[in-house]
Amino acid sequence: MHAVTGDDGDDGDGDGERPVRITARALLLATGAHERHLPFPGWTLPGVVGAGGAQAMLKSDLVLPGRRVAVAGSGPLLLAVASSLAAAGARVPAVVEASGYLGYARRPRALAADPRKLAEGAAHAAALLRHRVRLLTRSAVTAAHGTRRVEAVTVTRLGPDWRPLNGTSRRIRCDALAVGHGLVPQTDLATTLGCATRRTADGSFALLLDDDLETTVRGVWAAGESAGIGGERVALAEGELAARAIARRLRHVATVTPALRRRRARLRAFADAMTAVHAPGPGWTGWLTDATEVCRCEEVTAGRIREAVRDLGARDARTVKLLTRAGMGWCQGRTCGQAVARLAAPDGLPTAPERRPLAVPVTLGTLAALDDGAP
Structure with missing residues (x-):
């Protein structure tokens, strides 16, 4: 497994970024939420x-x-x-x-x-x-x-x-x-790798995991908010559970104890209840006027998104983005994505997050600095 990441160290050009290649037999994602x-x-x-x-x-x-x-x-x-x-x-x-x-x-x-x-x-x-x-x-x-x-x-x-x-x-x-x-769970890296997601009680998407917190891509595990919003204690329990599962897979050491599984299940039960209680209702779009900006980066209003759905046949956030530029700004839809998806969905249920080649905006210089042997 290969990953390309950024290095915070300054290499003399002043921007403090350069591509770094990492090779690993296992990957544990703990990417949090926004x-x-x-x-x-x-x-x-x-x-x-x-x-x-x-x-x-x-x-x-x-x-x-x-x-x-x-x-x-x-x-x-x-x-x-x-x-x-x-x-x-x-x-x-x-x-x-x-x-x-x-x-x-x-x-x-x-x-x-x-x-x-x-x-x-x-x-x-x-x-x-x-x-x-x-x-x-x-x-x-x-x-x-x-x-x-x-x-x-x-x-x-x-x-x-x-x-x-x-x-x-x-x-x-x-x-x-x-x-x-x-x-909202941050799943960009995982979906880029092809990991499957599941819809949560509040309409957002979290990663689909097995009992050992491994994703649908073998060798990729996840813990914390990307598996569903739960808070610090859930993340700590899941981090330990996933680490033990990885150690068992790679080194045949460390076992995942029943007590750890029970603790994680208990904490997740409350987290799932919290998600359901505070799930946004579909009627919130009723407080939007057509002049209300939905995508702040590209200054796309609710009226333009509604026009794309009503008159141009858009049925999902990706199509709305192509027609209006909503979600194409610097935040890449992290601020407006949920709202755009809700406005675009004909049944009020946003579609699963799209798979992207890059998780965050990168410069052409960063891509050019990668060696030619990149897989």
């Missing part, structure tokens, strides 16, 4: 940041995205972000959760499988009460307003399918918005 962004009018205003981005700003640089920060989207990350922002001195007027939390009550076995998550949730809820942060469920930020930066957001109640309910909108004043709708 935030799911669902566009809405005004989401390109300065001051609108990803929920994970806001947390990263606070943890790494001790910087707040604003003084009065609304937190919105869906998923347990919102509670952690809001409590961290409030503890750091930001005023958080509301946490706007598009789903509810009653869905967890319908999955008692999954809840019992990971009581630590319940304790974490209770701690965040207590922090929000202490800082007097309102929790608005079954609601979403459907528009952001401002001139030079965000000054207020419109919050609207949602129906069961996330469709905005008429007559339920209200404005909340803020100078920043941290918004995110969960995470």
Whole structure:
């Protein structure tokens, strides 16, 4: 097995990149995830940041995205972000959760499988009460307003399918918005190698793995978020399980213990329940106007994508990309991909991610620097 990667070391030309060839008998992919962004009018205003981005700003640089920060989207990350922002001195007027939390009550076995998550949730809820942060469920930020930066957001109640309910909108004043709708598995490298994927409960795609976490391509294993969103503890358990499986295959040493398999299964059960509870409903596209930019890199609006589907016969994200350039920008669809796929799918279910020759943008110089014996 061969792989080409980049080297962060500076070789004198100033760009700090050069191709490096790696040969291995086994490959373990732990490529993580990226935030799911669902566009809405005004989401390109300065001051609108990803929920994970806001947390990263606070943890790494001790910087707040604003003084009065609304937190919105869906998923347990919102509670952690809001409590961290409030503890750091930001005023958080509301946490706007598009789903509810009653869905967890319908999955008692999954809840019992990971009581630590319940304790974490209770701690965040207590922090929000202490800082007097309102929790608005079954609601979403459907528009952001401002001139030079965000000054207020419109919050609207949602129906069961996330469709905005008429007559339920209200404005909340803020100078920043941290918004995110969960995470999406990063499968670019694996699908490039031909690994098969499976659809998860929230409509995204994760890698299809066997009991030893080996993909459908022999010799390629995966662990963590690329196998399905689960968090740090799931990733650690899966990393150990996959490493032991690889060692058994290559060296005939180290066994995968039943206790490790049970721990991984228990943690995955809660993670899968979490994914299902916070799955985006198809009605969220109802808060998009035709003028709303969906692909920020190429400035492609929802109206152009709808035209491609309605008038030009597009039925998937790839065709929409060819007709509108949506997803052709620097992020290569990581920001807009989920939204474009949802708008393009006639049945509301995005198709599996396409196989690409390159996982990330590379320069022609990098490709030219590869030796001629590349397989």
